Amino acid sequence: MGEPKTNELMEKIVSLCKRRGFIYQSSEIYGGINGFWDYGPLGAELKRNVKELWWNTMTRMRDDVVGLEATIIMAPEIWKASGHVETFADMMVECPISKKRFRADQIEAQSGIVFHYSGAVRSDAVQAIISDIFEDDVTKAAQFSKSVSEGEKVVKEMRELALSVLQNETDPGYEELADKLEALVHKPEESEEIFSVLLSSGKPPESAHKIAKQFYEQRGIKKPILVNDGKEKVENTTRYNPENGALLTEPRPFNLMFKTNVGPLESEDSVAYLRPETAQAIFAQFKNVLETSRQRVPFGIAQIGKAFRNEVTPRNFTFRSREFEQMELEFFIKPDEAIEAITGSVAKPGEGHPGEPQTNWGWETWHKYWVEERIRFYESIGLPRTTLVEYWQKPDELAHYARATVDILFKFPFSKRDEKGELTGEELEGIAARSDFDLSQHERFSGKPMGVFDEELRAAWGKLDDAKKTELWQRYRDARYKYLTKVNVSPEKAEKAAKENADGLAKGQYIPHVIEPSAGVDRLILALICNAYYEDQMPDEKGKMETRVVLKFHPRVAPVKVGILPLLKNKPDLVKKALEIRDTLRPNMNVFYDDAGAIGRRYRRQDEAGTPFCVTVDFETLEGAKEGPLAGQKDTVTLRYRDDGKQDRVKMADLLALLMEKIR
């Protein structure tokens, strides 16, 4: 990856993306909208290439995966069955002052002194009491109110203050003043709300008081006088706004689904959701696809499409957006008990890629297979394995239905660093072994059977000895019972249903299990851009070294494959040849014709766009090559390579085949 690997690098990347038309802020002319991004001309091409490569790899190049393109808005019951309505939430906290929301788990731990306040009173109310009590003694009244305002005295301390002004407790007026001040704190129009501010080291207490005053002012207390309630030292707390120190609200769940209404009436009955993932449509259409595609388990259904999540804190450029695209595969497999009945045993995965799929693979080998396939895909589009991390989720991190999940992380410049200073990476894709949870849920909620009949299993079961039948029956029953009771089916009903399911298995019926590789398009685009960004030294036209910015995309994903550059735009013969080349190449790849400016400047422009090749039509094209193996031959051009700036002279007639070979 390009150096330097810091946030400075991220800033350069964000600025390049805008400058060169990869990514713009959505609705920028209206000040933007947080968490939404648009792809410009180069970004749109890059994205299209990535999606097409994924689609080809996952569907067209395989016999066992088919595609689907479902709607974004679906029946709301789908999201009840999937658990999204109830549990697709982040714990969120809010700053009472700035109203900014944070994800509770994303607040950085801080240490410092916490100032506590148990309320505030209006300064004009205090003034009124002072005038009342000291009506005959203007000097004392002024002295008292000056001490109150100057010293930011709080009501509890005012007793002491009153005493110092009045000399002693027997002074007439002391008790009255003290009682009135005390009573003031408990008046309904004053605030008794408890609040705290964390003061990081080096800041004066006044800055904590200032934040506290804002808090009480927002509660209608004009010119508040704070009621201090002590202070304490705290360490590694995540309860305060890192930006202003204000105590955050208690964490509360915040559902991430965007809600809308379908039809002309806005009521609870018309509520629908923008899909937060593409996966559920695949489960909902599982039976239709199975019946119309002539596929049999094991097989997969792939989908690319938009997903929406009302993220509490969109961040890191496009990494966490509110509208994004996913590329998801649901690969349906037989339960391990069926595999064991058919093949006698279930293969266990070893190290590395398990190779071509085999009939004795259970969920573990299929899972490993998809992890390795997906890493190969990333390598094939230019993300070296060294930039990726294969993270196996720990048991306590797994979703309750998942048997295993591997996250493929990319080492983004904004990723955290470990103790050794290495980037730890952020999730590009999750590959989850989701058991039969999803189809089972849709079966329960829709009342439509989601199981399949497997003739091979039925035949194999008949040949098992009784001990094996009992063992497999029992294991399948137990797994089904566990699922059913987890989703709150009563033990009696679960017992009955689990037994029926196990009886079904013996007749060749089961609900398929699933392995789900789920990737984000936008995160991948960002990873490709970060990985491609380099600043290096190249000689300019006069041979002087200069810094160039270059995006070293793999030719497969590069938005423009070849730049076509006539040396001079006012030489019709050169232009004619260049246009001829453009028209030959254009039906096969994205080309960019550029005749404006010095040739060196044009190369730099293509370098920044990540164009891997440039073809230059020069006078040797017309007059014959001066040297090299093609010396004397006409209709040759220079082919320049982006990464090292080297050039070859090639025949125009060979260009198409040569470039096709390089971009394939």
Ligand code: GAP
């Ligand atoms: N169906 C499973 C699923 O949706 P996920 O881990 O929530 O799993 C899958 O999402 C992928 O979608 C992630 O690995 C990531 O690449 C992408 N993704 C999720 N939330 C995103 C967001 N707010 N912005 C951009 N990409 C996101």
